[in-house]
Amino acid sequence: MLPVIALIGRPNVGKSTLFNRLTRSRDALVADYPGLTRDRNYGFGKLGPVPYLVIDTGGVAGGEIGIEERMVGQTVRALEEADAAIVLVDAREGLTAADEHVADLARRHAKRVWLAVNKAEGQDAAVASSEFHSLGIGEPHAVSAAHGDHVSALIEAVLDEFEVETEEAEPGEEEDEELSIAVIGRPNVGKSTLVNRLLGEERLVVFDEPGTTRDSVAVPFERNDRKYVLIDTAGIRRRARVHEAIEKFSIIKALQAIEQAQVVIAVLDAHEGITEQDVSLLGLVLERGRALVVVTNKWDGLTAPERKHVRDELDRRLPFLDFAERITISALHGTAVGDLLPAVERAYKAAMRDLSTTELTRELESAVTAHPPPMVRGRRIRLRYAHQGGRNPPVIVIHGNQTERVPEAYRRYLINRFRKVFKLRGTPVRLSFKTGENPYKGRRNKLTPRQQRRRKRLMKHVKK
Numbered sequence: 001m002l003p004v005i006a007l008i009g010r011p012n013v014g015k016s017t018l019f020n021r022l023t024r025s026r027d028a029l030v031a032d033y034p035g036l037t038r039d040r041n042y043g044f045g046k047l048g049p050v051p052y053l054v055i056d057t058g059g060v061a062g063g064e065i066g067i068e069e070r071m072v073g074q075t076v077r078a079l080e081e082a083d084a085a086i087v088l089v090d091a092r093e094g095l096t097a098a099d100e101h102v103a104d105l106a107r108r109h110a111k112r113v114w115l116a117v118n119k120a121e122g123q124d125a126a127v128a129s130s131e132f133h134s135l136g137i138g139e140p141h142a143v144s145a146a147h148g149d150h151v152s153a154l155i156e157a158v159l160d161e162f163e164v165e166t167e168e169a170e171p172g173e174e175e176d177e178e179l180s181i182a183v184i185g186r187p188n189v190g191k192s193t194l195v196n197r198l199l200g201e202e203r204l205v206v207f208d209e210p211g212t213t214r215d216s217v218a219v220p221f222e223r224n225d226r227k228y229v230l231i232d233t234a235g236i237r238r239r240a241r242v243h244e245a246i247e248k249f250s251i252i253k254a255l256q257a258i259e260q261a262q263v264v265i266a267v268l269d270a271h272e273g274i275t276e277q278d279v280s281l282l283g284l285v286l287e288r289g290r291a292l293v294v295v296t297n298k299w300d301g302l303t304a305p306e307r308k309h310v311r312d313e314l315d316r317r318l319p320f321l322d323f324a325e326r327i328t329i330s331a332l333h334g335t336a337v338g339d340l341l342p343a344v345e346r347a348y349k350a351a352m353r354d355l356s357t358t359e360l361t362r363e364l365e366s367a368v369t370a371h372p373p374p375m376v377r378g379r380r381i382r383l384r385y386a387h388q389g390g391r392n393p394p395v396i397v398i399h400g401n402q403t404e405r406v407p408e409a410y411r412r413y414l415i416n417r418f419r420k421v422f423k424l425r426g427t428p429v430r431l432s433f434k435t436g437e438n439p440y441k442g443r444r445n446k447l448t449p450r451q452q453r454r455r456k457r458l459m460k461h462v463k464k
């Protein structure tokens, strides 16, 4: 389980700015796809050694009723789902009554509280912090969310007591180990019915316990001599009870399940269509780099034009998921449910594929020959060689010059080439660019044309 951090504070103190900073590190490897929303309230993050989840909340002003009440409600829920809260205040505006109100909420509902004095760039930390001691929620940490000052130190302090999860361990790497699958989706899309179908009746009685708000249920099972673990976020219940159960939907629970799983089955509802919540949850699967199978449930009883409409919607709303296999099913009748595990296996196999440096570099060269990267500031971006930097999801490391300037569209072009050639269907693919050390960096303007030619020759030498 990842530690969960909630960001709370009155309006405009910089919660969303801090959220972006705390979640960006992981996004850096993820291409910007059209349709992939980044303005959301939940995110994966990893700024230091410990990965975590962050919740952004709306501002709590204190006083007025109406919107304010809803905000407080949301904030309290976030605090209850979180392991720790960071209360943000504004160094420029100083202490306000609303800050007292927020501190009070934190005291009452948060498990652990940290105090961040934001917008403190260019100020003496002790001076910026001094008046906030009186909030009585601990030592103030002067930070600048916008500039990133002291944000790492703050987050490391917050996470200090949580275990370091060794992310690179890649559980289930050996063939005979179990494959863990998370089933995620909005309430009432049919997750529990599907899980029941996958597991078979006999298993269900044993796991007839509704999950708590935070915990998902992990159920081991075997199919065709292969061991699986199903991580169910809805709480697995006996068939008869599936319909009575009012599911308590928690994005945090879904994110924890995504984190734990090797492959995600995302369930959509053909009758309801695709909602904002579906889009943002699926975006998070992509950002976390999980292999994915997209399942559209309740396919029974739809007319041909309705089916076409749903397919078109999928294309239109989820273009960033075109890498994933799509399967239409009826969990209720069991139609096509048997296609799921084979698709999960294909996705996992793609996610775990070994890519050779020779083949990657050859493909990079042919991609560059077909479409050279653009010129930037009069110099062409050079991409020289590629090798694999990780699995599940596959990371392809590309070395060259000016690589930090490779445009998004070009990154997507490369990803699509690699995806096609190496058959990486079902898994996100990440590119990581490395610019070679240039010993003349920063001195370019001082060189005469002759020196520049000499430098070029030297650089060739350095590369070998």
Ligand SMILES: Nc1nc2c(ncn2[C@@H]2O[C@H](COP(=O)(O)OP(=O)(O)OP(=O)(O)O)[C@@H](O)[C@H]2O)c(=O)[nH]1
Pocket: 009, 010, 011, 012, 013, 014, 015, 016, 017, 018, 057, 058, 059, 060, 118, 119, 120, 121, 143, 144, 145, 146, 147
């Ligand atoms: N100077 C400075 N400005 C900042 C800093 N952090 C955030 N801001 C600015 O403060 C304003 C509000 O930032 P947001 O991150 O939207 O604040 P918020 O707390 O999410 O606001 P609500 O969601 O409306 O409650 C924006 O104009 C930010 O650019 C900082 O560290 N320094």
Ligand SMILES: [Mg+2]
Pocket: 015, 016, 017, 056, 057, 058, 059
């Ligand atoms: Mg905000």
